[in-house]
Amino acid sequence: MFSFIWYLIIGGILGWLAGLMIGKDIPGGIIGNIIAGIIGAWIGGMLFGSWxxxxxxxxxxxxxxxxxxxxxxxxxxxxxxxx
Incomplete structure (x- = not known):
């Protein structure tokens, strides 16, 4: 259970940081940031591996x-x- 909460927190932070980096806002606020962070982590893992x-x-x-x-x-x- 606790790892799931960490997963959501880190996903939200990654989505927020990515939005700040390119200067675009994600629709959906914090939920959008979490989704963008989690899906972005999957995309990044597929494209660039684990390092x-x-x-x-x-x-x-x-x-x-x-x-x-x-x-x-x-x-x-x-x-x-x-x-």
Whole structure:
């Protein structure tokens, strides 16, 4: 149970940091940040493997890069939909 809570906290922090890095806001607030962080960690793990510091099943650097990629794609899609 406690590892699940850590998973949500680290996912939220990674999603928030990725949003700050590219200057885009994720729709959905904190829930959007958590989802972006968790999915971004999965994408980063698939693309870049497992390297760097690890916190609660997250390899921080690939997870952060994956979250940045995910947020960039989401912001591009929302921008295209609003035209």
């Amino acid at each position: 760097g510091p690890k916190i609660s099943d997250f390899y921080i650097l690939p997870a952060l890069i994956g979250a940045v990629i995910l947020i960039a794609i989401i912001s591009f899609i929302f921008k295209a939909m609003n035209k």
